Amino acid sequence: MPDTPKKSSAPFSLRAAIGFLSVLLALFFIWLLSFVLNDIGDLPGPDYSAIQKRHVPEAKQAEANELKSQFDAIEKQIKRQQEIQDTLKQSMNNAETALTKIADLQRLSLEGGGEPSEVDRQAMENARTRFYDAQDKFESANETITTLNSERHQLNQSIEANGKELSEFENKASTEYNAAFRSHQLKIAALKLAVVVPLLFFSAWLVRRKRGSMYQPFHWAALGSTFWMTWLVMWDHFPRDFFKYIAILAAILILGAFLVWAIRSATRPRRDIVIRRHREAYQNHRCPVCDFPILRGAFRQAVWTKRGPRLPGDATDTAESTRYNCPSCGEGLFDACGECGEVTQTLLPYCSGCGRESEPATAEAQ
């Protein structure tokens, strides 16, 4: 029988190698598809700085920059004044030390009965002048710092107000950006699905259409890889709570399809089994469909016992070249061959006259 499946005749090692290569092929398909999908995912999205520019007025931004630089300048000035104060403090200390030293010297000379010299008095005078000078300058630096501090405080308030306005504009910009980003993501997802879903359907069609083809491992590899990539795209781009419905629906569909296939192949006997049953029935002169005796030719007068037909002694009429339908179920059991015209068993695959292969046995045991 030429139609008998010959898969089992391939050695196990060869079949294992074919299986392994098919899995490898599926992996490479997945790799290739992920290159394409990644390129789609790299398409430029919305530009945040452009949106920001549209929403934030330039004047406000310039004002913010101006305030910032003013603030920095004041900070610098305050720091400078504090440095000056440090220097003044140093020179005050120096003058104070000098004053104490000179006073000590003068007391010593007074205790020794002498008069403080003119030089000493001059030095004392100088030190005192220096001390007061430094003190005055220190005070004026203090005043400057106080003024600068209040200026800084005012600037701070302006910066705060400006910042509040700016952040309102920024919020608007980021809202628009988020919306644009979402729609960009949707566009990417749609593009990816537009690439991968037709491939999925095409490979499913190939698997279904080319059943029995020896290139079927190619089709299965394509189906597996496109299915996986479709799954990944949906996982990446669909919201999770939406995805769980898709996932469970897909699982139900796949399981359902598998179950239908299993039930069908369990209830539909394989062709070789059907043919064997038909052969045995014809051998026993019984209808292959309903088991009614075939009352034809020499068997028209036969008596059917448990062990088969018993022919009456004078049954020599062998005119068998007539069509015959089962009187019980109506199935056509003998009919003329479409090629040679010989009347032959319709439920067996080959014509007894010319050997032409006919349509596969149609009568199925229900």
Ligand SMILES: [Zn+2]
């Ligand atoms: Zn019948």
Ligand SMILES: [Zn+2]
């Ligand atoms: Zn024929």
